[in-house]
Amino acid sequence: MPSTLHIQNSLSRQKEEFKPIQEGRVGMYVCGPTVYSDVHLGNIRTFMSFDIMYRYLLHLGYKVRYVRNITDVGHLLDDGEDRIMKATRLEQLEPMEVVQKYTNGFHDMMRVFNNKRPSIEPRATQHIVEQITMVQQIIDNGYGYEKNGSVYFDTLKFAKDTGVYGKLSGRILDDLISESRDNLKNQSEKNHPSDFAIWMKASPEHLQHWPSPWSEGFPGWHLECSAMSTKYLGKTFDIHGGGNDLKFPHHENEVAQNHGACGCDPANYWLHTNMLLMNGAKMSKSVGNVISPEELFSGESHLISKGYSPMVVRFFMLQAHYSSPLDLTDEGLQAGEKGYKRLMEAEKVLQKVAHPGNGAANDLDKEIHALMEGAIDDMNDDFNTPRALGKLFELSSKINGLKDGHLNWTDLTADTWKTLQTTFHAFIYDILGLKDEMATEGGGGELVDGLMELLIEIRQNSRTNKDWTTSDLIRDKMKELNVVLKDGKDGTGWSVG
Ligand code: AMP
Ligand code: ZN
Numbered sequence: 435m436p437s438t439l440h441i442q443n444s445l446s447r448q449k450e451e452f453k454p455i456q457e458g459r460v461g462m463y464v465c466g467p468t469v470y471s472d473v474h475l476g477n478i479r480t481f482m483s484f485d486i487m488y489r490y491l492l493h494l495g496y497k498v499r500y501v502r503n504i505t506d507v508g509h510l511l512d513d514g515e516d517r518i519m520k521a522t523r524l525e526q527l528e529p530m531e532v533v534q535k536y537t538n539g540f541h542d543m544m545r546v547f548n549n550k551r552p553s554i555e556p557r558a559t560q561h562i563v564e565q566i567t568m569v570q571q572i573i574d575n576g577y578g579y580e581k582n583g584s585v586y587f588d589t590l591k592f593a594k595d596t597g598v599y600g601k602l603s604g605r606i607l608d609d610l611i612s613e614s615r616d617n618l619k620n621q622s623e624k625n626h627p628s629d630f631a632i633w634m635k636a637s638p639e640h641l642q643h644w645p646s647p648w649s650e651g652f653p654g655w656h657l658e659c660s661a662m663s664t665k666y667l668g669k670t671f672d673i674h675g676g677g678n679d680l681k682f683p684h685h686e687n688e689v690a691q692n693h694g695a696c697g698c699d700p701a702n703y704w705l706h707t708n709m710l711l712m713n714g715a716k717m718s719k720s721v722g723n724v725i726s727p728e729e730l731f732s733g734e735s736h737l738i739s740k741g742y743s744p745m746v747v748r749f750f751m752l753q754a755h756y757s758s759p760l761d762l763t764d765e766g767l768q769a770g771e772k773g774y775k776r777l778m779e780a781e782k783v784l785q786k787v788a789h790p791g792n793g794a795a796n797d798l799d800k801e802i803h804a805l806m807e808g809a810i811d812d813m814n815d816d817f818n819t820p821r822a823l824g825k826l827f828e829l830s831s832k833i834n835g836l837k838d839g840h841l842n843w844t845d846l847t848a849d850t851w852k853t854l855q856t857t858f859h860a861f862i863y864d865i866l867g868l869k870d871e872m873a874t875e876g877g878g879g880e881l882v883d884g885l886m887e888l889l890i891e892i893r894q895n896s897r898t899n900k901d902w903t904t905s906d907l908i909r910d911k912m913k914e915l916n917v918v919l920k921d922g923k924d925g926t927g928w929s930v931g
Contacts, residue, residue: 436807437814439494441673442757444681444704445602449816452703454672460491460498461671463663463701465680466555468505468655469536470517473543475727475747475762476710476717480677482748483707483756483817485549485867487675490813493865501666502552504540506533506559507642508634509655516652519640529641533557543727546744548867554666558658562644565653565661568695569633569646577694581623583635583649589628592690602689602704603682630687632657656687663700664692674701681706710751711761712737725762738764742771745871749774752819752866773827778870780830781862782883783837784855793845798832802850805829806857813865826861829854890919890926 439452454460464484467477484502491498507529509517521532544551558565569585572578577592578585593599593607600606607628635651636643643650653661663671669692676685685704692700709716712723725735733741742750750770754760793799809825812818833854835841846854862868889908896904912919912928920927 437811439490439814440816441703441705442816443702444706445699445702450703452672454496455670455702458495458497460496460673461667462488462491462498462500462673462675463659463667463671464500464502464552464674465659465676465684466503466505467536467540468509468517469533469540470509470521471536472726473536473540474717474724475730476677478543478547478727479710479751479760480707481544481549482547482751482867484675484705486752486756486819486865487673487705487817488550488552489865489867490817493860499554499667500550500552501554501556501663503659503662504533504537504555504557505655505658506530506537506557508558508653508658516640516642518642522641533559546727547748548744548869550867556662556666558653558662559642561658561662561665562653564665565657566633566644566646568657568661568664568691569648569653571695572632572691575694575697577690578632579625580648583651584623584631585633585648586624586629587632587687587690587694588625589630589690590626592694596693598693599690600686603686605682605686630654630656630683632691656684657691659684660688660691660695660700663688664696669696669700670698671701673703673705675705675707678706678708707756708759711759713763714761717762738767742767743871745869746771746774748866748868749777753823755816755818755820757816773823774868776830777823777826777862778868780833781858781870784833784858787836787843787851793842793847795847795850796845798841798845799847799850802829802832802846802854805832806853809857809861819866822861823866826858829858833858886917886928890928893919894926 440449441452442448443450462484464481467473467481481502488498488500507516507518511517511520518529518532521527521536522529525532527535569578572587573580573585577588579588580586589599589607631654633646633648633651633653635649640652642652644652663674674685674688688700692698711717712721712725715721715723717724723737725737727744727747729735730738730747731741731743733739746767747770750762750767751760753766753770753773805825805828809822809829812821812825815821832841836843843851889912893905893908896902896908909919917928
């Protein structure tokens with residue numbers, strides 16, 4: 435029987451069969467970036483993991499509404515300063531200039547890494563009305579209180595009434611009292627240390643503020659996501675995601691707010707992605723192990739020996755399961771580069787073959803079908819990209835075996851051949867979201883292939899004519915460009931690196 439999609443639900447801590455609320459449709463909300471600095475590779479890993487989930491849900495035929503917000507106000511640093519305000523102060527820009535600058539940079543990076551655009555990308559500052567309404571609902575339901583123009587969520591009352599607080603993160607309220615990570619500046623205004631601000635009165639230097647029943651102020655970060663997800667996906671939707679560093683307090687507080695306002699869980703499945711490390715430590719500015727995407731592409735960093743292309747980085751990231759930590763190392767990237775090229779080469783071979791085989795179904799057919807079904811089973815098993823890639827590699831070996839004459843094309847049935855071509859293609863481009871980096875817009879891939887064939891032919895002719903100057907020139911120039919020529923019994927092939 436074909437497998438069905440199962441996902442690891444942080445809420446139940448179990449792997450569960452995925453059953454959407456509405457048949458054939460999926461509502462998915464992912465916490466987007468806070469746009470006060472350049473997006474880093476850790477953020478990119480998280481958004482890429484959700485891109486894979488989005489792509490796979492689409493591949494399964496779901497109509498997906500994918501909402502990924504932009505946080506452009508209210509996300510405070512540990513010292514209480516709003517992240518956007520800090521960038522505004524340091525860069526001497528308007529708040530919306532900061533927001534636009536880093537939103538543009540974020541979009542550029544998403545495009546470079548071939549992440550699909552979300553269906554809706556709401557900004558917090560464009561949903562102030564919805565947020566004020568939700569704060570009011572929370573107050574009306576008895577779970578919010580006002581102090582000096584700010585409004586706080588009453589965690590103690592909420593926990594006592596509902597027993598829900600701590601459900602997602604597994605934290606116990608007593609522990610929270612001692613280690614509240616919320617805004618220390620306003621601690622004294624709270625009834626309880628684990629209470630958190632859902633509306634904040636703006637200080638005179640805070641440039642982003644709106645009128646509200648409580649003060650001229652701005653919304654709390656946690657509240658923004660609750661209000662925007664409810665607006666676009668309803669009170670309860672299918673999937674809510676983010677990096678696992680958001681589980682507490684951000685997501686725990688979102689759950690509390692949604693219960694506090696609407697009396698229900700916001701999402702049925704909570705998915706959390708794991709962190710990107712650099713040489714074993716969490717990539718962070720204080721450790722000094724940060725490498726920007728640009729440095730990674732150009733190789734201009736002491737942490738790597740050379741540059742790696744965006745698709746090599748994407749491939750490298752897909753070799754780990756989204757829920758495992760991933761260590762970015764030079765060796766790992768080098769291996770990723772080889773793997774990516776091998777896969778793309780197999781795809782090229784496969785798509786080039788014009789004549790389907792006409793054999794009777796045999797063991798090779800069975801093996802190839804089993805590998806294709808296995809790769810789908812792997813994706814159904816909580817989006818297991820590393821295992822699916824393993825199957826694609828086994829298929830690549832078979833494809834290369836067919837190419838170099840180890841296996842016979844005509845042994846395969848036409849049906850197996852066609853299915854292999856479409857499945858392999860769908861995996862590489864639609865599900866994994868890889869691109870052929872040899873290709874440029876407008877069919878450059880074919881152009882490069884055509885030119886390479888021409889050069890190889892000229893080299894062959896010059897060798898036949900004993901024109902060693904020409905043949906050596908072609909060989910040496912290719913070497914300079916990192917192109918390797920391979921002479922085989924079917925003629926000369928080529929690869930990069
Ligand atoms: P932020 O812009 O800080 O709100 O983060 C945007 C997303 O990136 C969140 O889902 C974070 O959990 C995620 N994130 C932050 N740092 C890392 C990291 N080192 N590895 C993976 N994901 C991260
Ligand atoms: Zn969020």
